[in-house]
Amino acid sequence: MQVEKMGFPTAPLVTIAFEGLAHSNAASRGMPLERICFLPHPMTNKTDAEMYAVLEGNDPISKKPLMPEIIAALTQPLTAEEKKTGSISPDIGPPTYVGTPDELQRLFCDNNLTDYMPIILPTEEKVEAMLKGTSHKPDEVIGKLSAAQGAQPSWTFTVRHVAINAVMAGASPEHLPVILAISATGQPSLFSSTSSFTRMVMLNGPISDQVKMNYGIGAMGPFAEANSVIGRAWTIFSKNLGGCGVPGLSYLGTLGSNFNYNNLCIAETENRLPDGWKPFHVQKGFKPDESVVSIFSGWSLNNIAWFPNMPYHELIKNWLTHFFSFGTSAATVMLDPTIAREAKEKGFNSKEELSDYWSKNSKTPGWLYWDTHQKELKQAQDGVEPYASYLKMGDGEIPFQRFYRRGRPGAPPAPDANPKSSIELIVLGGETNTYFAGGDFSYVTSMSVDKWR
Amino acid sequence: MLGISPAILAGSPTPAEAAGKKTPAAAGPAKIEILNPKGMPPAVQLVPMAPRLDTLEGKTIFLVSDGFAGADRFLAQIAIWFQKNMPSVKTVYRLKAGSYFDDDPKLMAEIKASGNAMIMAYGH
Numbered sequence: 354m355q356v357e358k359m360g361f362p363t364a365p366l367v368t369i370a371f372e373g374l375a376h377s378n379a380a381s382r383g384m385p386l387e388r389i390c391f392l393p394h395p396m397t398n399k400t401d402a403e404m405y406a407v408l409e410g411n412d413p414i415s416k417k418p419l420m421p422e423i424i425a426a427l428t429q430p431l432t433a434e435e436k437k438t439g440s441i442s443p444d445i446g447p448p449t450y451v452g453t454p455d456e457l458q459r460l461f462c463d464n465n466l467t468d469y470m471p472i473i474l475p476t477e478e479k480v481e482a483m484l485k486g487t488s489h490k491p492d493e494v495i496g497k498l499s500a501a502q503g504a505q506p507s508w509t510f511t512v513r514h515v516a517i518n519a520v521m522a523g524a525s526p527e528h529l530p531v532i533l534a535i536s537a538t539g540q541p542s543l544f545s546s547t548s549s550f551t552r553m554v555m556l557n558g559p560i561s562d563q564v565k566m567n568y569g570i571g572a573m574g575p576f577a578e579a580n581s582v583i584g585r586a587w588t589i590f591s592k593n594l595g596g597c598g599v600p601g602l603s604y605l606g607t608l609g610s611n612f613n614y615n616n617l618c619i620a621e622t623e624n625r626l627p628d629g630w631k632p633f634h635v636q637k638g639f640k641p642d643e644s645v646v647s648i649f650s651g652w653s654l655n656n657i658a659w660f661p662n663m664p665y666h667e668l669i670k671n672w673l674t675h676f677f678s679f680g681t682s683a684a685t686v687m688l689d690p691t692i693a694r695e696a697k698e699k700g701f702n703s704k705e706e707l708s709d710y711w712s713k714n715s716k717t718p719g720w721l722y723w724d725t726h727q728k729e730l731k732q733a734q735d736g737v738e739p740y741a742s743y744l745k746m747g748d749g750e751i752p753f754q755r756f757y758r759r760g761r762p763g764a765p766p767a768p769d770a771n772p773k774s775s776i777e778l779i780v781l782g783g784e785t786n787t788y789f790a791g792g793d794f795s796y797v798t799s800m801s802v803d804k805w806r
Numbered sequence: 807m808l809g810i811s812p813a814i815l816a817g818s819p820t821p822a823e824a825a826g827k828k829t830p831a832a833a834g835p836a837k838i839e840i841l842n843p844k845g846m847p848p849a850v851q852l853v854p855m856a857p858r859l860d861t862l863e864g865k866t867i868f869l870v871s872d873g874f875a876g877a878d879r880f881l882a883q884i885a886i887w888f889q890k891n892m893p894s895v896k897t898v899y900r901l902k903a904g905s906y907f908d909d910d911p912k913l914m915a916e917i918k919a920s921g922n923a924m925i926m927a928y929g930h
Contacts, residue, residue, distance in 0.1 A: 355914055356924045357856045363924045366880075371928065383853035397876035404876075404883045420887060427867075427923045428859050435855045445844040453835040466843055474840045498845070503908060510845035517843045594845035 354382050363387075364426035368394035369413050373601035374545075381506045386435045388426035390419060461521075465599060468588050468614055472521040483516040486526030487533060487805055491516070495537050498595030500545040500603035510536065510594040518593055522586035527564050528579060531556065532586045533805035534646045538798050541591040542616045543598040544650075548679055549606030553617035553649040553794055554587060555779065557634035560644030560802045566620035570783030573619055573656075573687070573790070584618025610652070617654070622781045625690035627697035630704050633779060637799050644802035649685060649777070651794030653678045658788045664699055665692045665787065666707060672791060673715040673776070674750055680793030681725060682755050683775040686711075687790040689782035704778040712757045712774035716750035719743070726753075865922035866896045870913070873901060877927040884925060902926075 356363045367375040369391050379387035391414040392407055399407070412419050450457060457474055461467050473479065484491055491513035499507040512533065519532045535554055544550040556566055567577035575581055591597040598604045623632045634645035655676065661668040665688075673684060688696070701707040722743065723730050733740035743751050758775045777796050782788070859865060869884055871877035878901065885897040898921065903910040917924055 354853070355909055356917055356926075358853060359914060359918050360856045361917060361921060361923055362856050362858050363926060366925060366927045368928070375928070381850060383851045384855060385852075387855070392880075395876075396880055397874070399876070399880075401879060401883060404880045405886065407880075408883055408887050420891070423925060424862055427925075428861060430858055431855055437852050438854055439852050441850045441852065443847040443850065445847065446842050448842055449839050450842065451837055451839045453837055455835065457838070457840055461843075474838065475843060476838060476840050480841055506848050508845040508847045514843070514845045517841050521843060589843075593843040596847055 354379070354384055354387065357384065357387070362427045364423045365389045366392055366423070368392050368396055370394040370547075371605070372414060374603075374605060377602045378504065386432075390422050390426060391415070392419075466589075466593055467521065468585060468592075472589075473523050475517045475520040479520045480513065480516050483520050483524070483526050483529055484513065486516075486529030487512060489533070489805065495533065496539050498536070498539060498541055498591065498597070500541055500543065500591075500595060500597040502539075505545055505603055506596060508595050510590075514594055515590060518590035519582075519586050522582050522589050523578075524582040524586050525578075528583055528586070530644075530802050530805040531560060531564065531579075531583050531646060532590070534800040534802045535583070535587050535648070536590060536594065537805065538646070538648050538800045540648050540650075540797060541595050541597045542587040543591045543604055543613060545597070545603050545605055547605040547607055548652065549608050549610045550650060551610045551612040551617070551652055551654075551794075552587070553612075553619070553651070553685075554584065555633060555647045555649070556583075556618075556620040556644070556802075557623065557632050557647065558639070558644035558802070559642060561620035561623070563644075568620040568622040568781050570785060572622065572781040572783065573617065575615075580618045580620075581615065584615035587616045587618070588613055612654075617649075619687075619779075619781060621779055622690055625693075625784070626780055627690075627694050629702050630693065630697070630780070633777075634799060636704065637796075639799065639801070645799050646802055647799040648797040649794040650797050651678075651680055651683075651685070651792050654790055654792035654794075656788070656790045658786070660787070664695065665789070666696050666699060666701065666710065669789060669791070670711050670715050673711055673756060675718060676791065676793070677718070677721060678793040680795065681721065683793060683795035684756060684791055685777040685779065685794035685796070687779045687781055689784060689786070689788055690780055691784050691787045692789055693780045695787070705774075708774040708776045708778050711776050712754060715754065715756060717753040717755045719746055719748040719751055722751040722753050859923060862892060862895050862923070864894045866898060866920060868917050868921045868924045869897050869899045870924055870926040871899070871901050872926065872928050874928070881925070881927055 367389055372391060375389050379385060391412050393413055408420055410419060411417060412422050415422060450460060452460065454474060458471055461472060462469055489512045493512045495510055495512060497507040497509055499505045515533055515536050516529060519529055524532060542552045561568060564579040565577060566579045596603050621633050632641065633647060635641055639645050669686060696707050729740045733744040756775050758773055869881040871881055881899055888895045888897055900913055902913055
């Protein structure tokens with residue numbers, strides 16, 4: 354569209370899986386009649402001959418011969434509609450809805466305003482009560498939210514909008530500052546990607562006990578009101594305040610993720626950290642008595658119950674070597690406090706020391722290394738070292754530290770990032786056994802909750 | 807699906823409902839009024855499309871990949887198609903910088919300086 358704006362005709366080619374997205378994206382950027390030509394999906398795995406055959410075939414949507422359609426997109430004179438200018442305000446419906454509770458539940462459910470579970474209906478009285486949970490004015494604009502910043506429209510929202518959605522999720526006024534802080538990060542829980550992103554939110558500081566977050570037995574399960582409603586609110590407000598989560602338009606995750614119902618809303622077990630180990634928010638530069646939410650982004654999580662004949666830090670190093678998901682260069686490990694204490698006894702005096710150990714000593718399975726290092730594979734086949742020696746190792750463990758934070762040459766590391774390791778470490782759980790969980794989550798950002806009280 | 811029509815609700819609104827007030831309970835559950843939970847999407851500024859070319863003959867077309875796997879190979883096939891079917895068309899392949907939704911001002915400037923049209927491939 355940038356090129357169209359410059360005065361040059363374009364013909365965007367889009368695979369049919371993205372038909373809805375392509376049209377809605379063109380419309381939201383002001384060119385609803387953009388001349389999009391469609392291709393079969395997927396194209397990635399076709400041979401060159403198969404791709405050429407696509408060109409000789411028809412657009413699967415319009416059923417017209419593809420190449421003449423592309424040429425027509427660039428040469429056919431514009432219609433009056435295609436030349437239109439002006440402004441369109443999207444219709445978001447009336448300010449209020451009236452009906453019986455059952456009718457309103459059905460209305461909200463049928464129009465994708467919920468997570469498809471019953472909600473608390475947001476009456477004016479309930480919303481006013483919710484707003485007592487913050488000192489901020491109802492009409493204060495908090496920020497913007499989008500299903501994919503830059504690719505999808507950014508919606509604006511206020512404190513009142515968040516309060517309405519918090520009511521719907523079943524939250525209480527005491528939860529509102531946390532939900533406002535999450536919204537102020539500008540991070541949606543439902544990201545538009547085809548890869549079915551999962552988000553995670555963690556509370557640290559005094560707020561965890563103030564709202565009665567569960568970080569003991571079953572810390573990642575449905576065993577406390579705060580964990581449940583705060584996590585749920587994130588998904589509901591992502592839909593309503595950012596236009597996220599409309600399948601085919603603003604959500605393309607092919608498999609989706611069940612985690613999106615609650616977004617892994619957790620709190621760190623700060624009172625059971627080994628001596629010298631800092632709570633997560635302190636690692637990121639906040640003071641211990643500050644209340645903070647931290648956002649993570651990833652796809653998957655392993656919950657690992659295993660009794661190894663080796664120290665746990667060695668077991669987890671081996672798990673990191675062989676863990677495979679879409680994210681191959683970042684990880685977050687959740688340790689039960691019993692494992693954290695064992696690591697401390699083994700000489701790891703901080704989370705950073707343990708994270709660095711894993712980063713330096715975990716390796717990469719041969720198949721994964723070569724699948725993600727095609728240039729090095731060519732060099733290996735040409736006898737260039739050390740790649741040639743790596744190739745002789747077959748599917749063995751290649752000494753490539755995939756969790757070591759290399760960064761772009763010359764680029765300074767993020768101020769709150771561990772300069773060496775991309776492995777984050779969280780301690781939580783009820784100490785009923787020596788288990789841990791881990792996944793491909795990477796840290797995104799943190800936000801003060803106190804600011805939103 | 808940005809808006810929702812209140813007409814979806816069963817029954818016609820009474821004047822009291824239209825004024826935003828609760829109605830007294832009659833037969834069946836009482837009706838209540840609740841707030842629309844939606845935020846504020848941005849207004850859309852319509853952008854007129856660029857004037858089209860009279861013909862592609864003798865023109866330079868940029869073939870631009872958004873970086874997803876396979877787009878480069880597919881665009882190479884388009885270049886071959888033009889060589890076979892419209893040999894006077896000059897094609898120039900470029901990989902757009904950044905992620906699929908980032909702008910690439912340097913490439914845009916190059917197209918402006920030396921191109922007549924663009925074919926861009928999105929998808930997987």
